Amino acid sequence: MSDHGGHSIDDGSRPSDDGEQLAAGDSPWQRLERRVAYENPWLTVWHDEVIRPDGAPGIYGVVHFANRAIGVLAIDERDRVLLVGQHRYPLDAYSWEIPEGGGGPNESEIDAARRELAEETGYRAATWRELGRAALSNSVTDELAVFFVATDLEGGAASPEGTEELQARWVAFDEALAMTLDGRISDALTMLAVQREALDRRR
Amino acid sequence: MSDHGGHSIDDGSRPSDDGEQLAAGDSPWQRLERRVAYENPWLTVWHDEVIRPDGAPGIYGVVHFANRAIGVLAIDERDRVLLVGQHRYPLDAYSWEIPEGGGGPNESEIDAARRELAEETGYRAATWRELGRAALSNSVTDELAVFFVATDLEGGAASPEGTEELQARWVAFDEALAMTLDGRISDALTMLAVQREALDRRR
Numbered sequence: 001m002s003d004h005g006g007h008s009i010d011d012g013s014r015p016s017d018d019g020e021q022l023a024a025g026d027s028p029w030q031r032l033e034r035r036v037a038y039e040n041p042w043l044t045v046w047h048d049e050v051i052r053p054d055g056a057p058g059i060y061g062v063v064h065f066a067n068r069a070i071g072v073l074a075i076d077e078r079d080r081v082l083l084v085g086q087h088r089y090p091l092d093a094y095s096w097e098i099p100e101g102g103g104g105p106n107e108s109e110i111d112a113a114r115r116e117l118a119e120e121t122g123y124r125a126a127t128w129r130e131l132g133r134a135a136l137s138n139s140v141t142d143e144l145a146v147f148f149v150a151t152d153l154e155g156g157a158a159s160p161e162g163t164e165e166l167q168a169r170w171v172a173f174d175e176a177l178a179m180t181l182d183g184r185i186s187d188a189l190t191m192l193a194v195q196r197e198a199l200d201r202r203r
Numbered sequence: 204m205s206d207h208g209g210h211s212i213d214d215g216s217r218p219s220d221d222g223e224q225l226a227a228g229d230s231p232w233q234r235l236e237r238r239v240a241y242e243n244p245w246l247t248v249w250h251d252e253v254i255r256p257d258g259a260p261g262i263y264g265v266v267h268f269a270n271r272a273i274g275v276l277a278i279d280e281r282d283r284v285l286l287v288g289q290h291r292y293p294l295d296a297y298s299w300e301i302p303e304g305g306g307g308p309n310e311s312e313i314d315a316a317r318r319e320l321a322e323e324t325g326y327r328a329a330t331w332r333e334l335g336r337a338a339l340s341n342s343v344t345d346e347l348a349v350f351f352v353a354t355d356l357e358g359g360a361a362s363p364e365g366t367e368e369l370q371a372r373w374v375a376f377d378e379a380l381a382m383t384l385d386g387r388i389s390d391a392l393t394m395l396a397v398q399r400e401a402l403d404r405r406r
Contacts, residue, residue: 027290028368037241038248040264043343045241045248054365061243062293063266069340088341089232090265095341134391137272137339137346138291138298140246145391162257165231181335181402188337188348188391195398199384202405
């Protein structure tokens with residue numbers, strides 16, 4: 001299992017595409033048994049009996065997400081960002097974020113992004129660009145996030161879900177960035193989207 | 204429940220500290236009942252019966268993390284970043300990341316950061332600075348991440364856990380940043396730490 005010698009600090013002389021080559025390798029984990037420990041429409045929790053990388057028996061609890069996390073950084077012609085505020089039940093805390101929602105397996109990511117923006121804020125955008133993607137919490141979950149920039153916006157009527165009690169407001173882009181840097185915004189997907197846009201502007 | 208009128212788009216004239224004021228408000232969610240649906244040493248899954256913000260009955264599955272996610276951006280005197288590669292079981296994929304691990308409730312975040320860096324890579328750092336914090340996946344989990352920059356490094360012997368089969372390598376900071384931008388690095392915590400450092404350098 002530990003047949004590449006466990007642990008070695010590279011001296012930096014290797015080519016930088018090591019990651020891709022190693023990605024093709026086999027998993028050092030072996031799954032013996034999987035049972036569904038919990039299930040609801042949004043997530044499934046698997047309890048796996050495994051052989052760990054060191055060869056010892058172990059367990060792994062995996063939280064599988066039914067949907068992709070979709071985030072929309074909507075920017076208007078005055079360079080303002082559309083933020084929505086809501087009480088996040090798992091944290092029991094109010095959170096300002098870009099419009100976000102779940103994209104189902106039978107819906108393209110961009111369609112999910114258009115739908116979430118329209119449902120949560122009423123806005124539609126003529127121009128869309130994918131900004132990035134991320135695995136949000138890969139030690140326990142398989143949740144993948146995809147985030148877009150939406151511009152050329154046109155307003156309309158929002159139709160939030162019954163689980164959403166949202167407020168929305170426009171914030172100058174630089175202020176939204178500042179909010180991700182000083183802790184006023186703590187949502188990882190919002191931080192990733194706003195900071196990625198900021199980095200792209202500085203390159 | 205929806206007594207502040209549901210949904211309103213602000214015209215931008217409000218002060219930017221609305222978020223803090225609203226954060227003090229009550230939750231629009233009401234918990235009727237909570238049961239433990241699954242538990243292991245790292246996480247607890249709660250199944251809650253709730254009244255949703257729109258007043259309708261509903262359910263909420265919450266994944267509670269026993270530990271904080273701690274990430275360490277270790278940078279040497281040649282401006283290289285220490286990355287560790289490992290197979291991430293929930294994604295069944297190889298992932299290059301900054302050293303990360305769980306900080307327990309009886310351990311300070313900075314102590315956890317020192318311990319994880321030493322365990323995974325053997326390195327110790329004389330200088331530490333908190334870079335940021337984030338809620339990684341707040342629609343389902345309460346997982347909080349804290350990430351640090353560690354400099355003035357000194358090498359030593361690594362002692363990874365049996366669940367960790369790690370490789371480590373040094374990557375130029377600009378290359379690590381490029382990896383977070385082009386998808387070679389997909390771990391959100393690593394992206395947040397590297398991109399935050401990049402933004403701080405550009406300010």
